[in-house]
Amino acid sequence: MLKLENISLNYGSFRALNGINIHAEEGELVVLLGANGAGKSSIFLTTSGLHRAATGSIRFGSRELVGMKPSHIVEQGVVQCPEGRKLFPAMSVAKNLMLGGYVHRRDRKGVNKTLDEVYEMFPILHEKREAMAGSLSGGQQQMVAIGRALMSRPKALLLDEPSLGLAPLVVKQMFETIAKINKAGTTVLLAEQNAYAALRIANRAYVIEGGRIVMEGSRDELLNNEAVRKAYIGA
Known part of the structure; x- marks a missing residue:
């Protein structure tokens, strides 16, 4: 593949x-x-x-x-989740995630469905969706980074x-x-x-x-x- x-x-x-x-x-x-x-x-x-x-x-x-x-x-x-997370710390968790879905921006319904799937995988991100990404713990920030990559609907994910x-x-x-x-x-x-x-x-x-x-x-x-x-x- x-x-x-x-x-x-x-x-x-x-x-x-x-x-x-x-x-x-x-x-x-x-x-x-x-x-x-x-x-x-x-x-x-x-x-x-x-x-x-x-x-x-x-x-x-x-x-x-x-x-x-x-x-x-x-x-x-083919989607990469980079070393060091590379989040936008002054933006909310939700906005960081939505940036990952930009490639599918014309499919708003699909983007929202993928976002729900990310929140289901990482429930804490739904709870903290309005928090600034930079305020999260290291583990939670890594969840955001992986979630952002998943928003692009990868067939091959590079972690x-x-x-x-x-x-x-x-x-x-x-x-x-x-x-x-x-x-x-x-x-x-x-x-x-x-x-x-x-x-x-x-x-x-x-x-x-x-x-x-x-x-x-x-x-x-x-x-x-x-x-x-x-x-x-x-x-």
């Missing part, structure tokens, strides 16, 4: 990604594991059209995404470090929510440093180091791989 072939990315003279090959079939939950600076966010930014690949192809279904405007990529159904900076109990709830989104039919690419929690809900995973894929396999293969356990799980 989503396929990256031989993707390379340069930041000036620095090659941030080198020959990346990743695929996610419809309905899969695929995890990208790697330390800070490994290239996970660069993969997402390139897939989203915010960075232009130096080489390679990114296909979503029958469509080539390289060279397509980011807004058109969202229209195709970049959703557990970063959250309390352990909130992290557990967040991964349960991500699994629920995936089980409802949305393909998910999840970039995470929390390897154990991410792999537990994944179908497959890739390990990224220095802008290259150094390992790939099923959830069980990577959970039971001694090198992966030592580097990312700590056991």
Whole structure:
């Protein structure tokens, strides 16, 4: 469904990604594991059209995404939830969410239906819908960020470090929510440093180091791989 072939990315003279090959079939939950600076966010930014690949192809279904405007990529159904949430802190929760539905603005009834679905998934956001997004806890802000992405009705959702900076109990709830989104039919690419929690809900995973894929396999293969356990799980 989503396929990256031989993707390379340069930041000036620095090659941030080198020959990346990743695929996610419809309905899969695929995890990208790697330390800070490994290239996970660069993969997402390139897939989203915010960075232009130096080489390679990114296909979503029958469509080539390289060279397509980011807004058109969202229209195709590929939606990124960025690292750090990137909310508008002085705007209300409801307005932040509605910005995610902008791509479907001509379908007001559909947008309102999706908003109700987001509130059903995250009841606290309905309760705090008039509160400024910046006044929410870290976990609640992450709910807004994911909810905003869901407002775009993604077919493939790119989640970049959703557990970063959250309390352990909130992290557990967040991964349960991500699994629920995936089980409802949305393909998910999840970039995470929390390897154990991410792999537990994944179908497959890739390990990224220095802008290259150094390992790939099923959830069980990577959970039971001694090198992966030592580097990312700590056991």
